[in-house]
Amino acid sequence: MKKIIALFSTLSLVVTPIGTIVSCTNSKPDYDSLFDNPNGNNGGEYLPQSIKEVINNFNNLTSKTYITELDIVSQNSELIKKDLISKVSGEITLDTEIFKIKASDNNNFTMPSLDNYNQGAMTNEKVEQLVGKFDISLFYYDQVVSTQSFVYTSSILEVYRNIINLLNQDSLANSNFGQVQQLDIELFNVPVVGKISFGVLFNLVKTLNSFATALPGLKDLINQINQIGNLDLKSLEEYNEETYKNFDSSFVEYFEKLMDSISKLLKTFGIDDTFKLPLGDKEVTIKISELLNTNVLELLGLDLSGLNSDMINIEIGDESGKDCITIMDILRNIEPFVVEIVKMIFDTKTPSYFTESHNLLYSLLKYLTKDMDENDSITKIFRQNFDRNQASLSYSSATTNIDILCYNALVGYDKNRKDKNFYIKMTAVLNIDDIEMSSALKWIIKGLVGDKLTLLNNKNLSEVLNLIQITPSNIIQSIIRNFYSKQKDGYFKLDDLIISNDMDLKFFEDIDAKGLIDGVKELEGKEFVKDFAIALGGTLKEKALPIVNEKINAIIPKVSIKPIIDLLEQKIIYSLGKNKELLDNADIKIMDAKYTYAFRRNENTNNELQEWEQPTGLALSKLIEYRSCKLVFRNVQYKIVSKSNKDLWTLSRNDIAFDVVFSDYDIPKNSK
Numbered sequence: 001m002k003k004i005i006a007l008f009s010t011l012s013l014v015v016t017p018i019g020t021i022v023s024c025t026n027s028k029p030d031y032d033s034l035f036d037n038p039n040g041n042n043g044g045e046y047l048p049q050s051i052k053e054v055i056n057n058f059n060n061l062t063s064k065t066y067i068t069e070l071d072i073v074s075q076n077s078e079l080i081k082k083d084l085i086s087k088v089s090g091e092i093t094l095d096t097e098i099f100k101i102k103a104s105d106n107n108n109f110t111m112p113s114l115d116n117y118n119q120g121a122m123t124n125e126k127v128e129q130l131v132g133k134f135d136i137s138l139f140y141y142d143q144v145v146s147t148q149s150f151v152y153t154s155s156i157l158e159v160y161r162n163i164i165n166l167l168n169q170d171s172l173a174n175s176n177f178g179q180v181q182q183l184d185i186e187l188f189n190v191p192v193v194g195k196i197s198f199g200v201l202f203n204l205v206k207t208l209n210s211f212a213t214a215l216p217g218l219k220d221l222i223n224q225i226n227q228i229g230n231l232d233l234k235s236l237e238e239y240n241e242e243t244y245k246n247f248d249s250s251f252v253e254y255f256e257k258l259m260d261s262i263s264k265l266l267k268t269f270g271i272d273d274t275f276k277l278p279l280g281d282k283e284v285t286i287k288i289s290e291l292l293n294t295n296v297l298e299l300l301g302l303d304l305s306g307l308n309s310d311m312i313n314i315e316i317g318d319e320s321g322k323d324c325i326t327i328m329d330i331l332r333n334i335e336p337f338v339v340e341i342v343k344m345i346f347d348t349k350t351p352s353y354f355t356e357s358h359n360l361l362y363s364l365l366k367y368l369t370k371d372m373d374e375n376d377s378i379t380k381i382f383r384q385n386f387d388r389n390q391a392s393l394s395y396s397s398a399t400t401n402i403d404i405l406c407y408n409a410l411v412g413y414d415k416n417r418k419d420k421n422f423y424i425k426m427t428a429v430l431n432i433d434d435i436e437m438s439s440a441l442k443w444i445i446k447g448l449v450g451d452k453l454t455l456l457n458n459k460n461l462s463e464v465l466n467l468i469q470i471t472p473s474n475i476i477q478s479i480i481r482n483f484y485s486k487q488k489d490g491y492f493k494l495d496d497l498i499i500s501n502d503m504d505l506k507f508f509e510d511i512d513a514k515g516l517i518d519g520v521k522e523l524e525g526k527e528f529v530k531d532f533a534i535a536l537g538g539t540l541k542e543k544a545l546p547i548v549n550e551k552i553n554a555i556i557p558k559v560s561i562k563p564i565i566d567l568l569e570q571k572i573i574y575s576l577g578k579n580k581e582l583l584d585n586a587d588i589k590i591m592d593a594k595y596t597y598a599f600r601r602n603e604n605t606n607n608e609l610q611e612w613e614q615p616t617g618l619a620l621s622k623l624i625e626y627r628s629c630k631l632v633f634r635n636v637q638y639k640i641v642s643k644s645n646k647d648l649w650t651l652s653r654n655d656i657a658f659d660v661v662f663s664d665y666d667i668p669k670n671s672k
Helices: 002-015 051-063 074-089 155-168 198-206 218-229 241-268 288-293 296-300 327-333 335-346 353-357 360-369 377-385 401-411 439-449 461-467 472-484 513-518 529-554 562-574 620-625
Strands: 065-068 099-103 113-115 128-130 132-140 143-154 181-183 186-190 194-197 274-279 282-287 312-318 422-431 452-460 497-499 586-601 626-642 649-651 656-660
Touching: 051 132, 051 143, 065 074, 065 155, 074 099, 074 132, 074 143, 113 155, 128 155, 143 155, 155 586, 155 626, 186 562, 194 198, 198 360, 218 241, 218 335, 241 288, 241 327, 241 335, 282 288, 288 327, 296 327, 312 529, 327 335, 327 401, 327 422, 335 353, 335 360, 335 377, 335 401, 353 360, 353 626, 360 401, 360 620, 360 626, 377 401, 401 461, 401 472, 422 461, 422 529, 439 452, 452 461, 461 513, 472 497, 472 620, 562 586, 620 626
Parallel strands: 065 143, 181 656
Antiparallel strands: 099 132, 113 128, 132 143, 186 194, 274 282, 312 422, 422 452, 586 626, 626 649, 626 656
16 A cells, blocks of 8 residues: 555656645755756747756856946946846846846955046056956755856946047057148038038039039029139229229129028028137137128127227227228228139139148138239239338338238228228327427427327328338237247147237337328428427337337237137047047047147159148248148147046046148048
């Protein structure tokens, strides 16, 4: 009987599923024959198999490195553990009523970290991510059948370290024989056309007509540009009032249509026609559709009240009222220059500085700073309207195109419309006691005119420039000389001021004292005028001119390259040739750098490009000798902040280098 009972007991164990066995003792279950993996053909039923295979499958999962997307901070520890357990569980198929995956009771858990990384300081070396470890156990019912150490990394740390390493690649220490990247910075992107930068500008202009059919509104814009460029400058070489009037009328019409076309074209592509540009230490907003009527004085933030005193009073305005000069006012004053420059840019078949170098910025600089050429239309037009034989301290001192441009901009190129588009009027008063002369002469003059003498009585600037010498090219050369004096070891700092109000510029260089006296009615025909003029001349040069120059210097805005770099910062970083999607995961800012200007001379007799030069000084007269220019940046350092974790921030190496070029000719074919 006992044998029969034993036999039935054995049979019942064979046919009863293992998962339903409940032990009446504290002994361990038999793990030898439990579960197999599903074979995919059982309609969802779980097939019996060996637990050893389950354990092996679990153990094999340790060969993989897991990734968590959670932020690696101590307060996220439990969340990270749950995340990792979820990821490990997702790698194996288990009956979750029998098998459980849980954190090990040994509490072994470490977080990933960055090696060679300096939080809040400079990171010099290649950054690596050190894995985190987490002990996870496999449970069969309440029994631990395996405990393994799993390694994992952070996606946030991985992305962040790659960004650091990517930016540090441009260190001079990593460069190939000192070769650095030549950046052609993308200014903006236009559908169909693509990237717009100074480097592609020449070829873009050259092929502009081919885009006309593909881009709505572009054909009108091209026509208006051509209309401006085709205005006949030679017709202005001989003065005819009607010809000049018609020229001005056409110029205004074409330019207004051009601005309207640009605004419409931008809107066609969904681009706002409002732009922000750095100016001095502030940012100004410019709207293309309203650009021509923009008040330049407001745009520049010039407070003209700082110019005025008991001695000097300056009034500026146009037909719309006082304290207003619009961009169109200035454009009408310099119409011949605008036409000449439009021709130089858009007529790519005619040899010019632009066709020679493809560097638009430097081509304009060369053109403006070159000596006046008596065969050029610009000079001939100037001669027609500013008589070289006329006694004029300013006009007779003109030697370069930029002198002509500035005189035209200030008073107008048309002698019959001088001071008409806008006006600058000056009043100058002197106290007789301030004039160095004998007491007897002072007594006589006071008896005639009183205690004060009005030298300029609301005179237009065009008349004042006959009596006072202002030479724009000399002023610009002084600015350059002052700026280059700040060079240290051949470089400038980003915040070195190119223009500032402490440069002590000599805007007014000399005066015609006799001419000033001739304009004072009370003194006309008096015998002592000659002696008085000599005394007055010395006084004005020693006392009045410094005061006037000081007043003008005081309103000069502070201008450095830093606001421009800040504005173009992201465009510079995206131009480095790095993975943009990767860089977008961090806020990257240029914290420090030094820079200088490099120049390349014209080709030698073998038509070969010359090496770049970095002069320690610069003369306007020497610019004509060079073909192109670029900006050289060294000791660049970035601040790199993770967008996923603002507490993750570091400084890049401080020896990163790149150059900014403005011509496709200046990008070597082997540039990295």
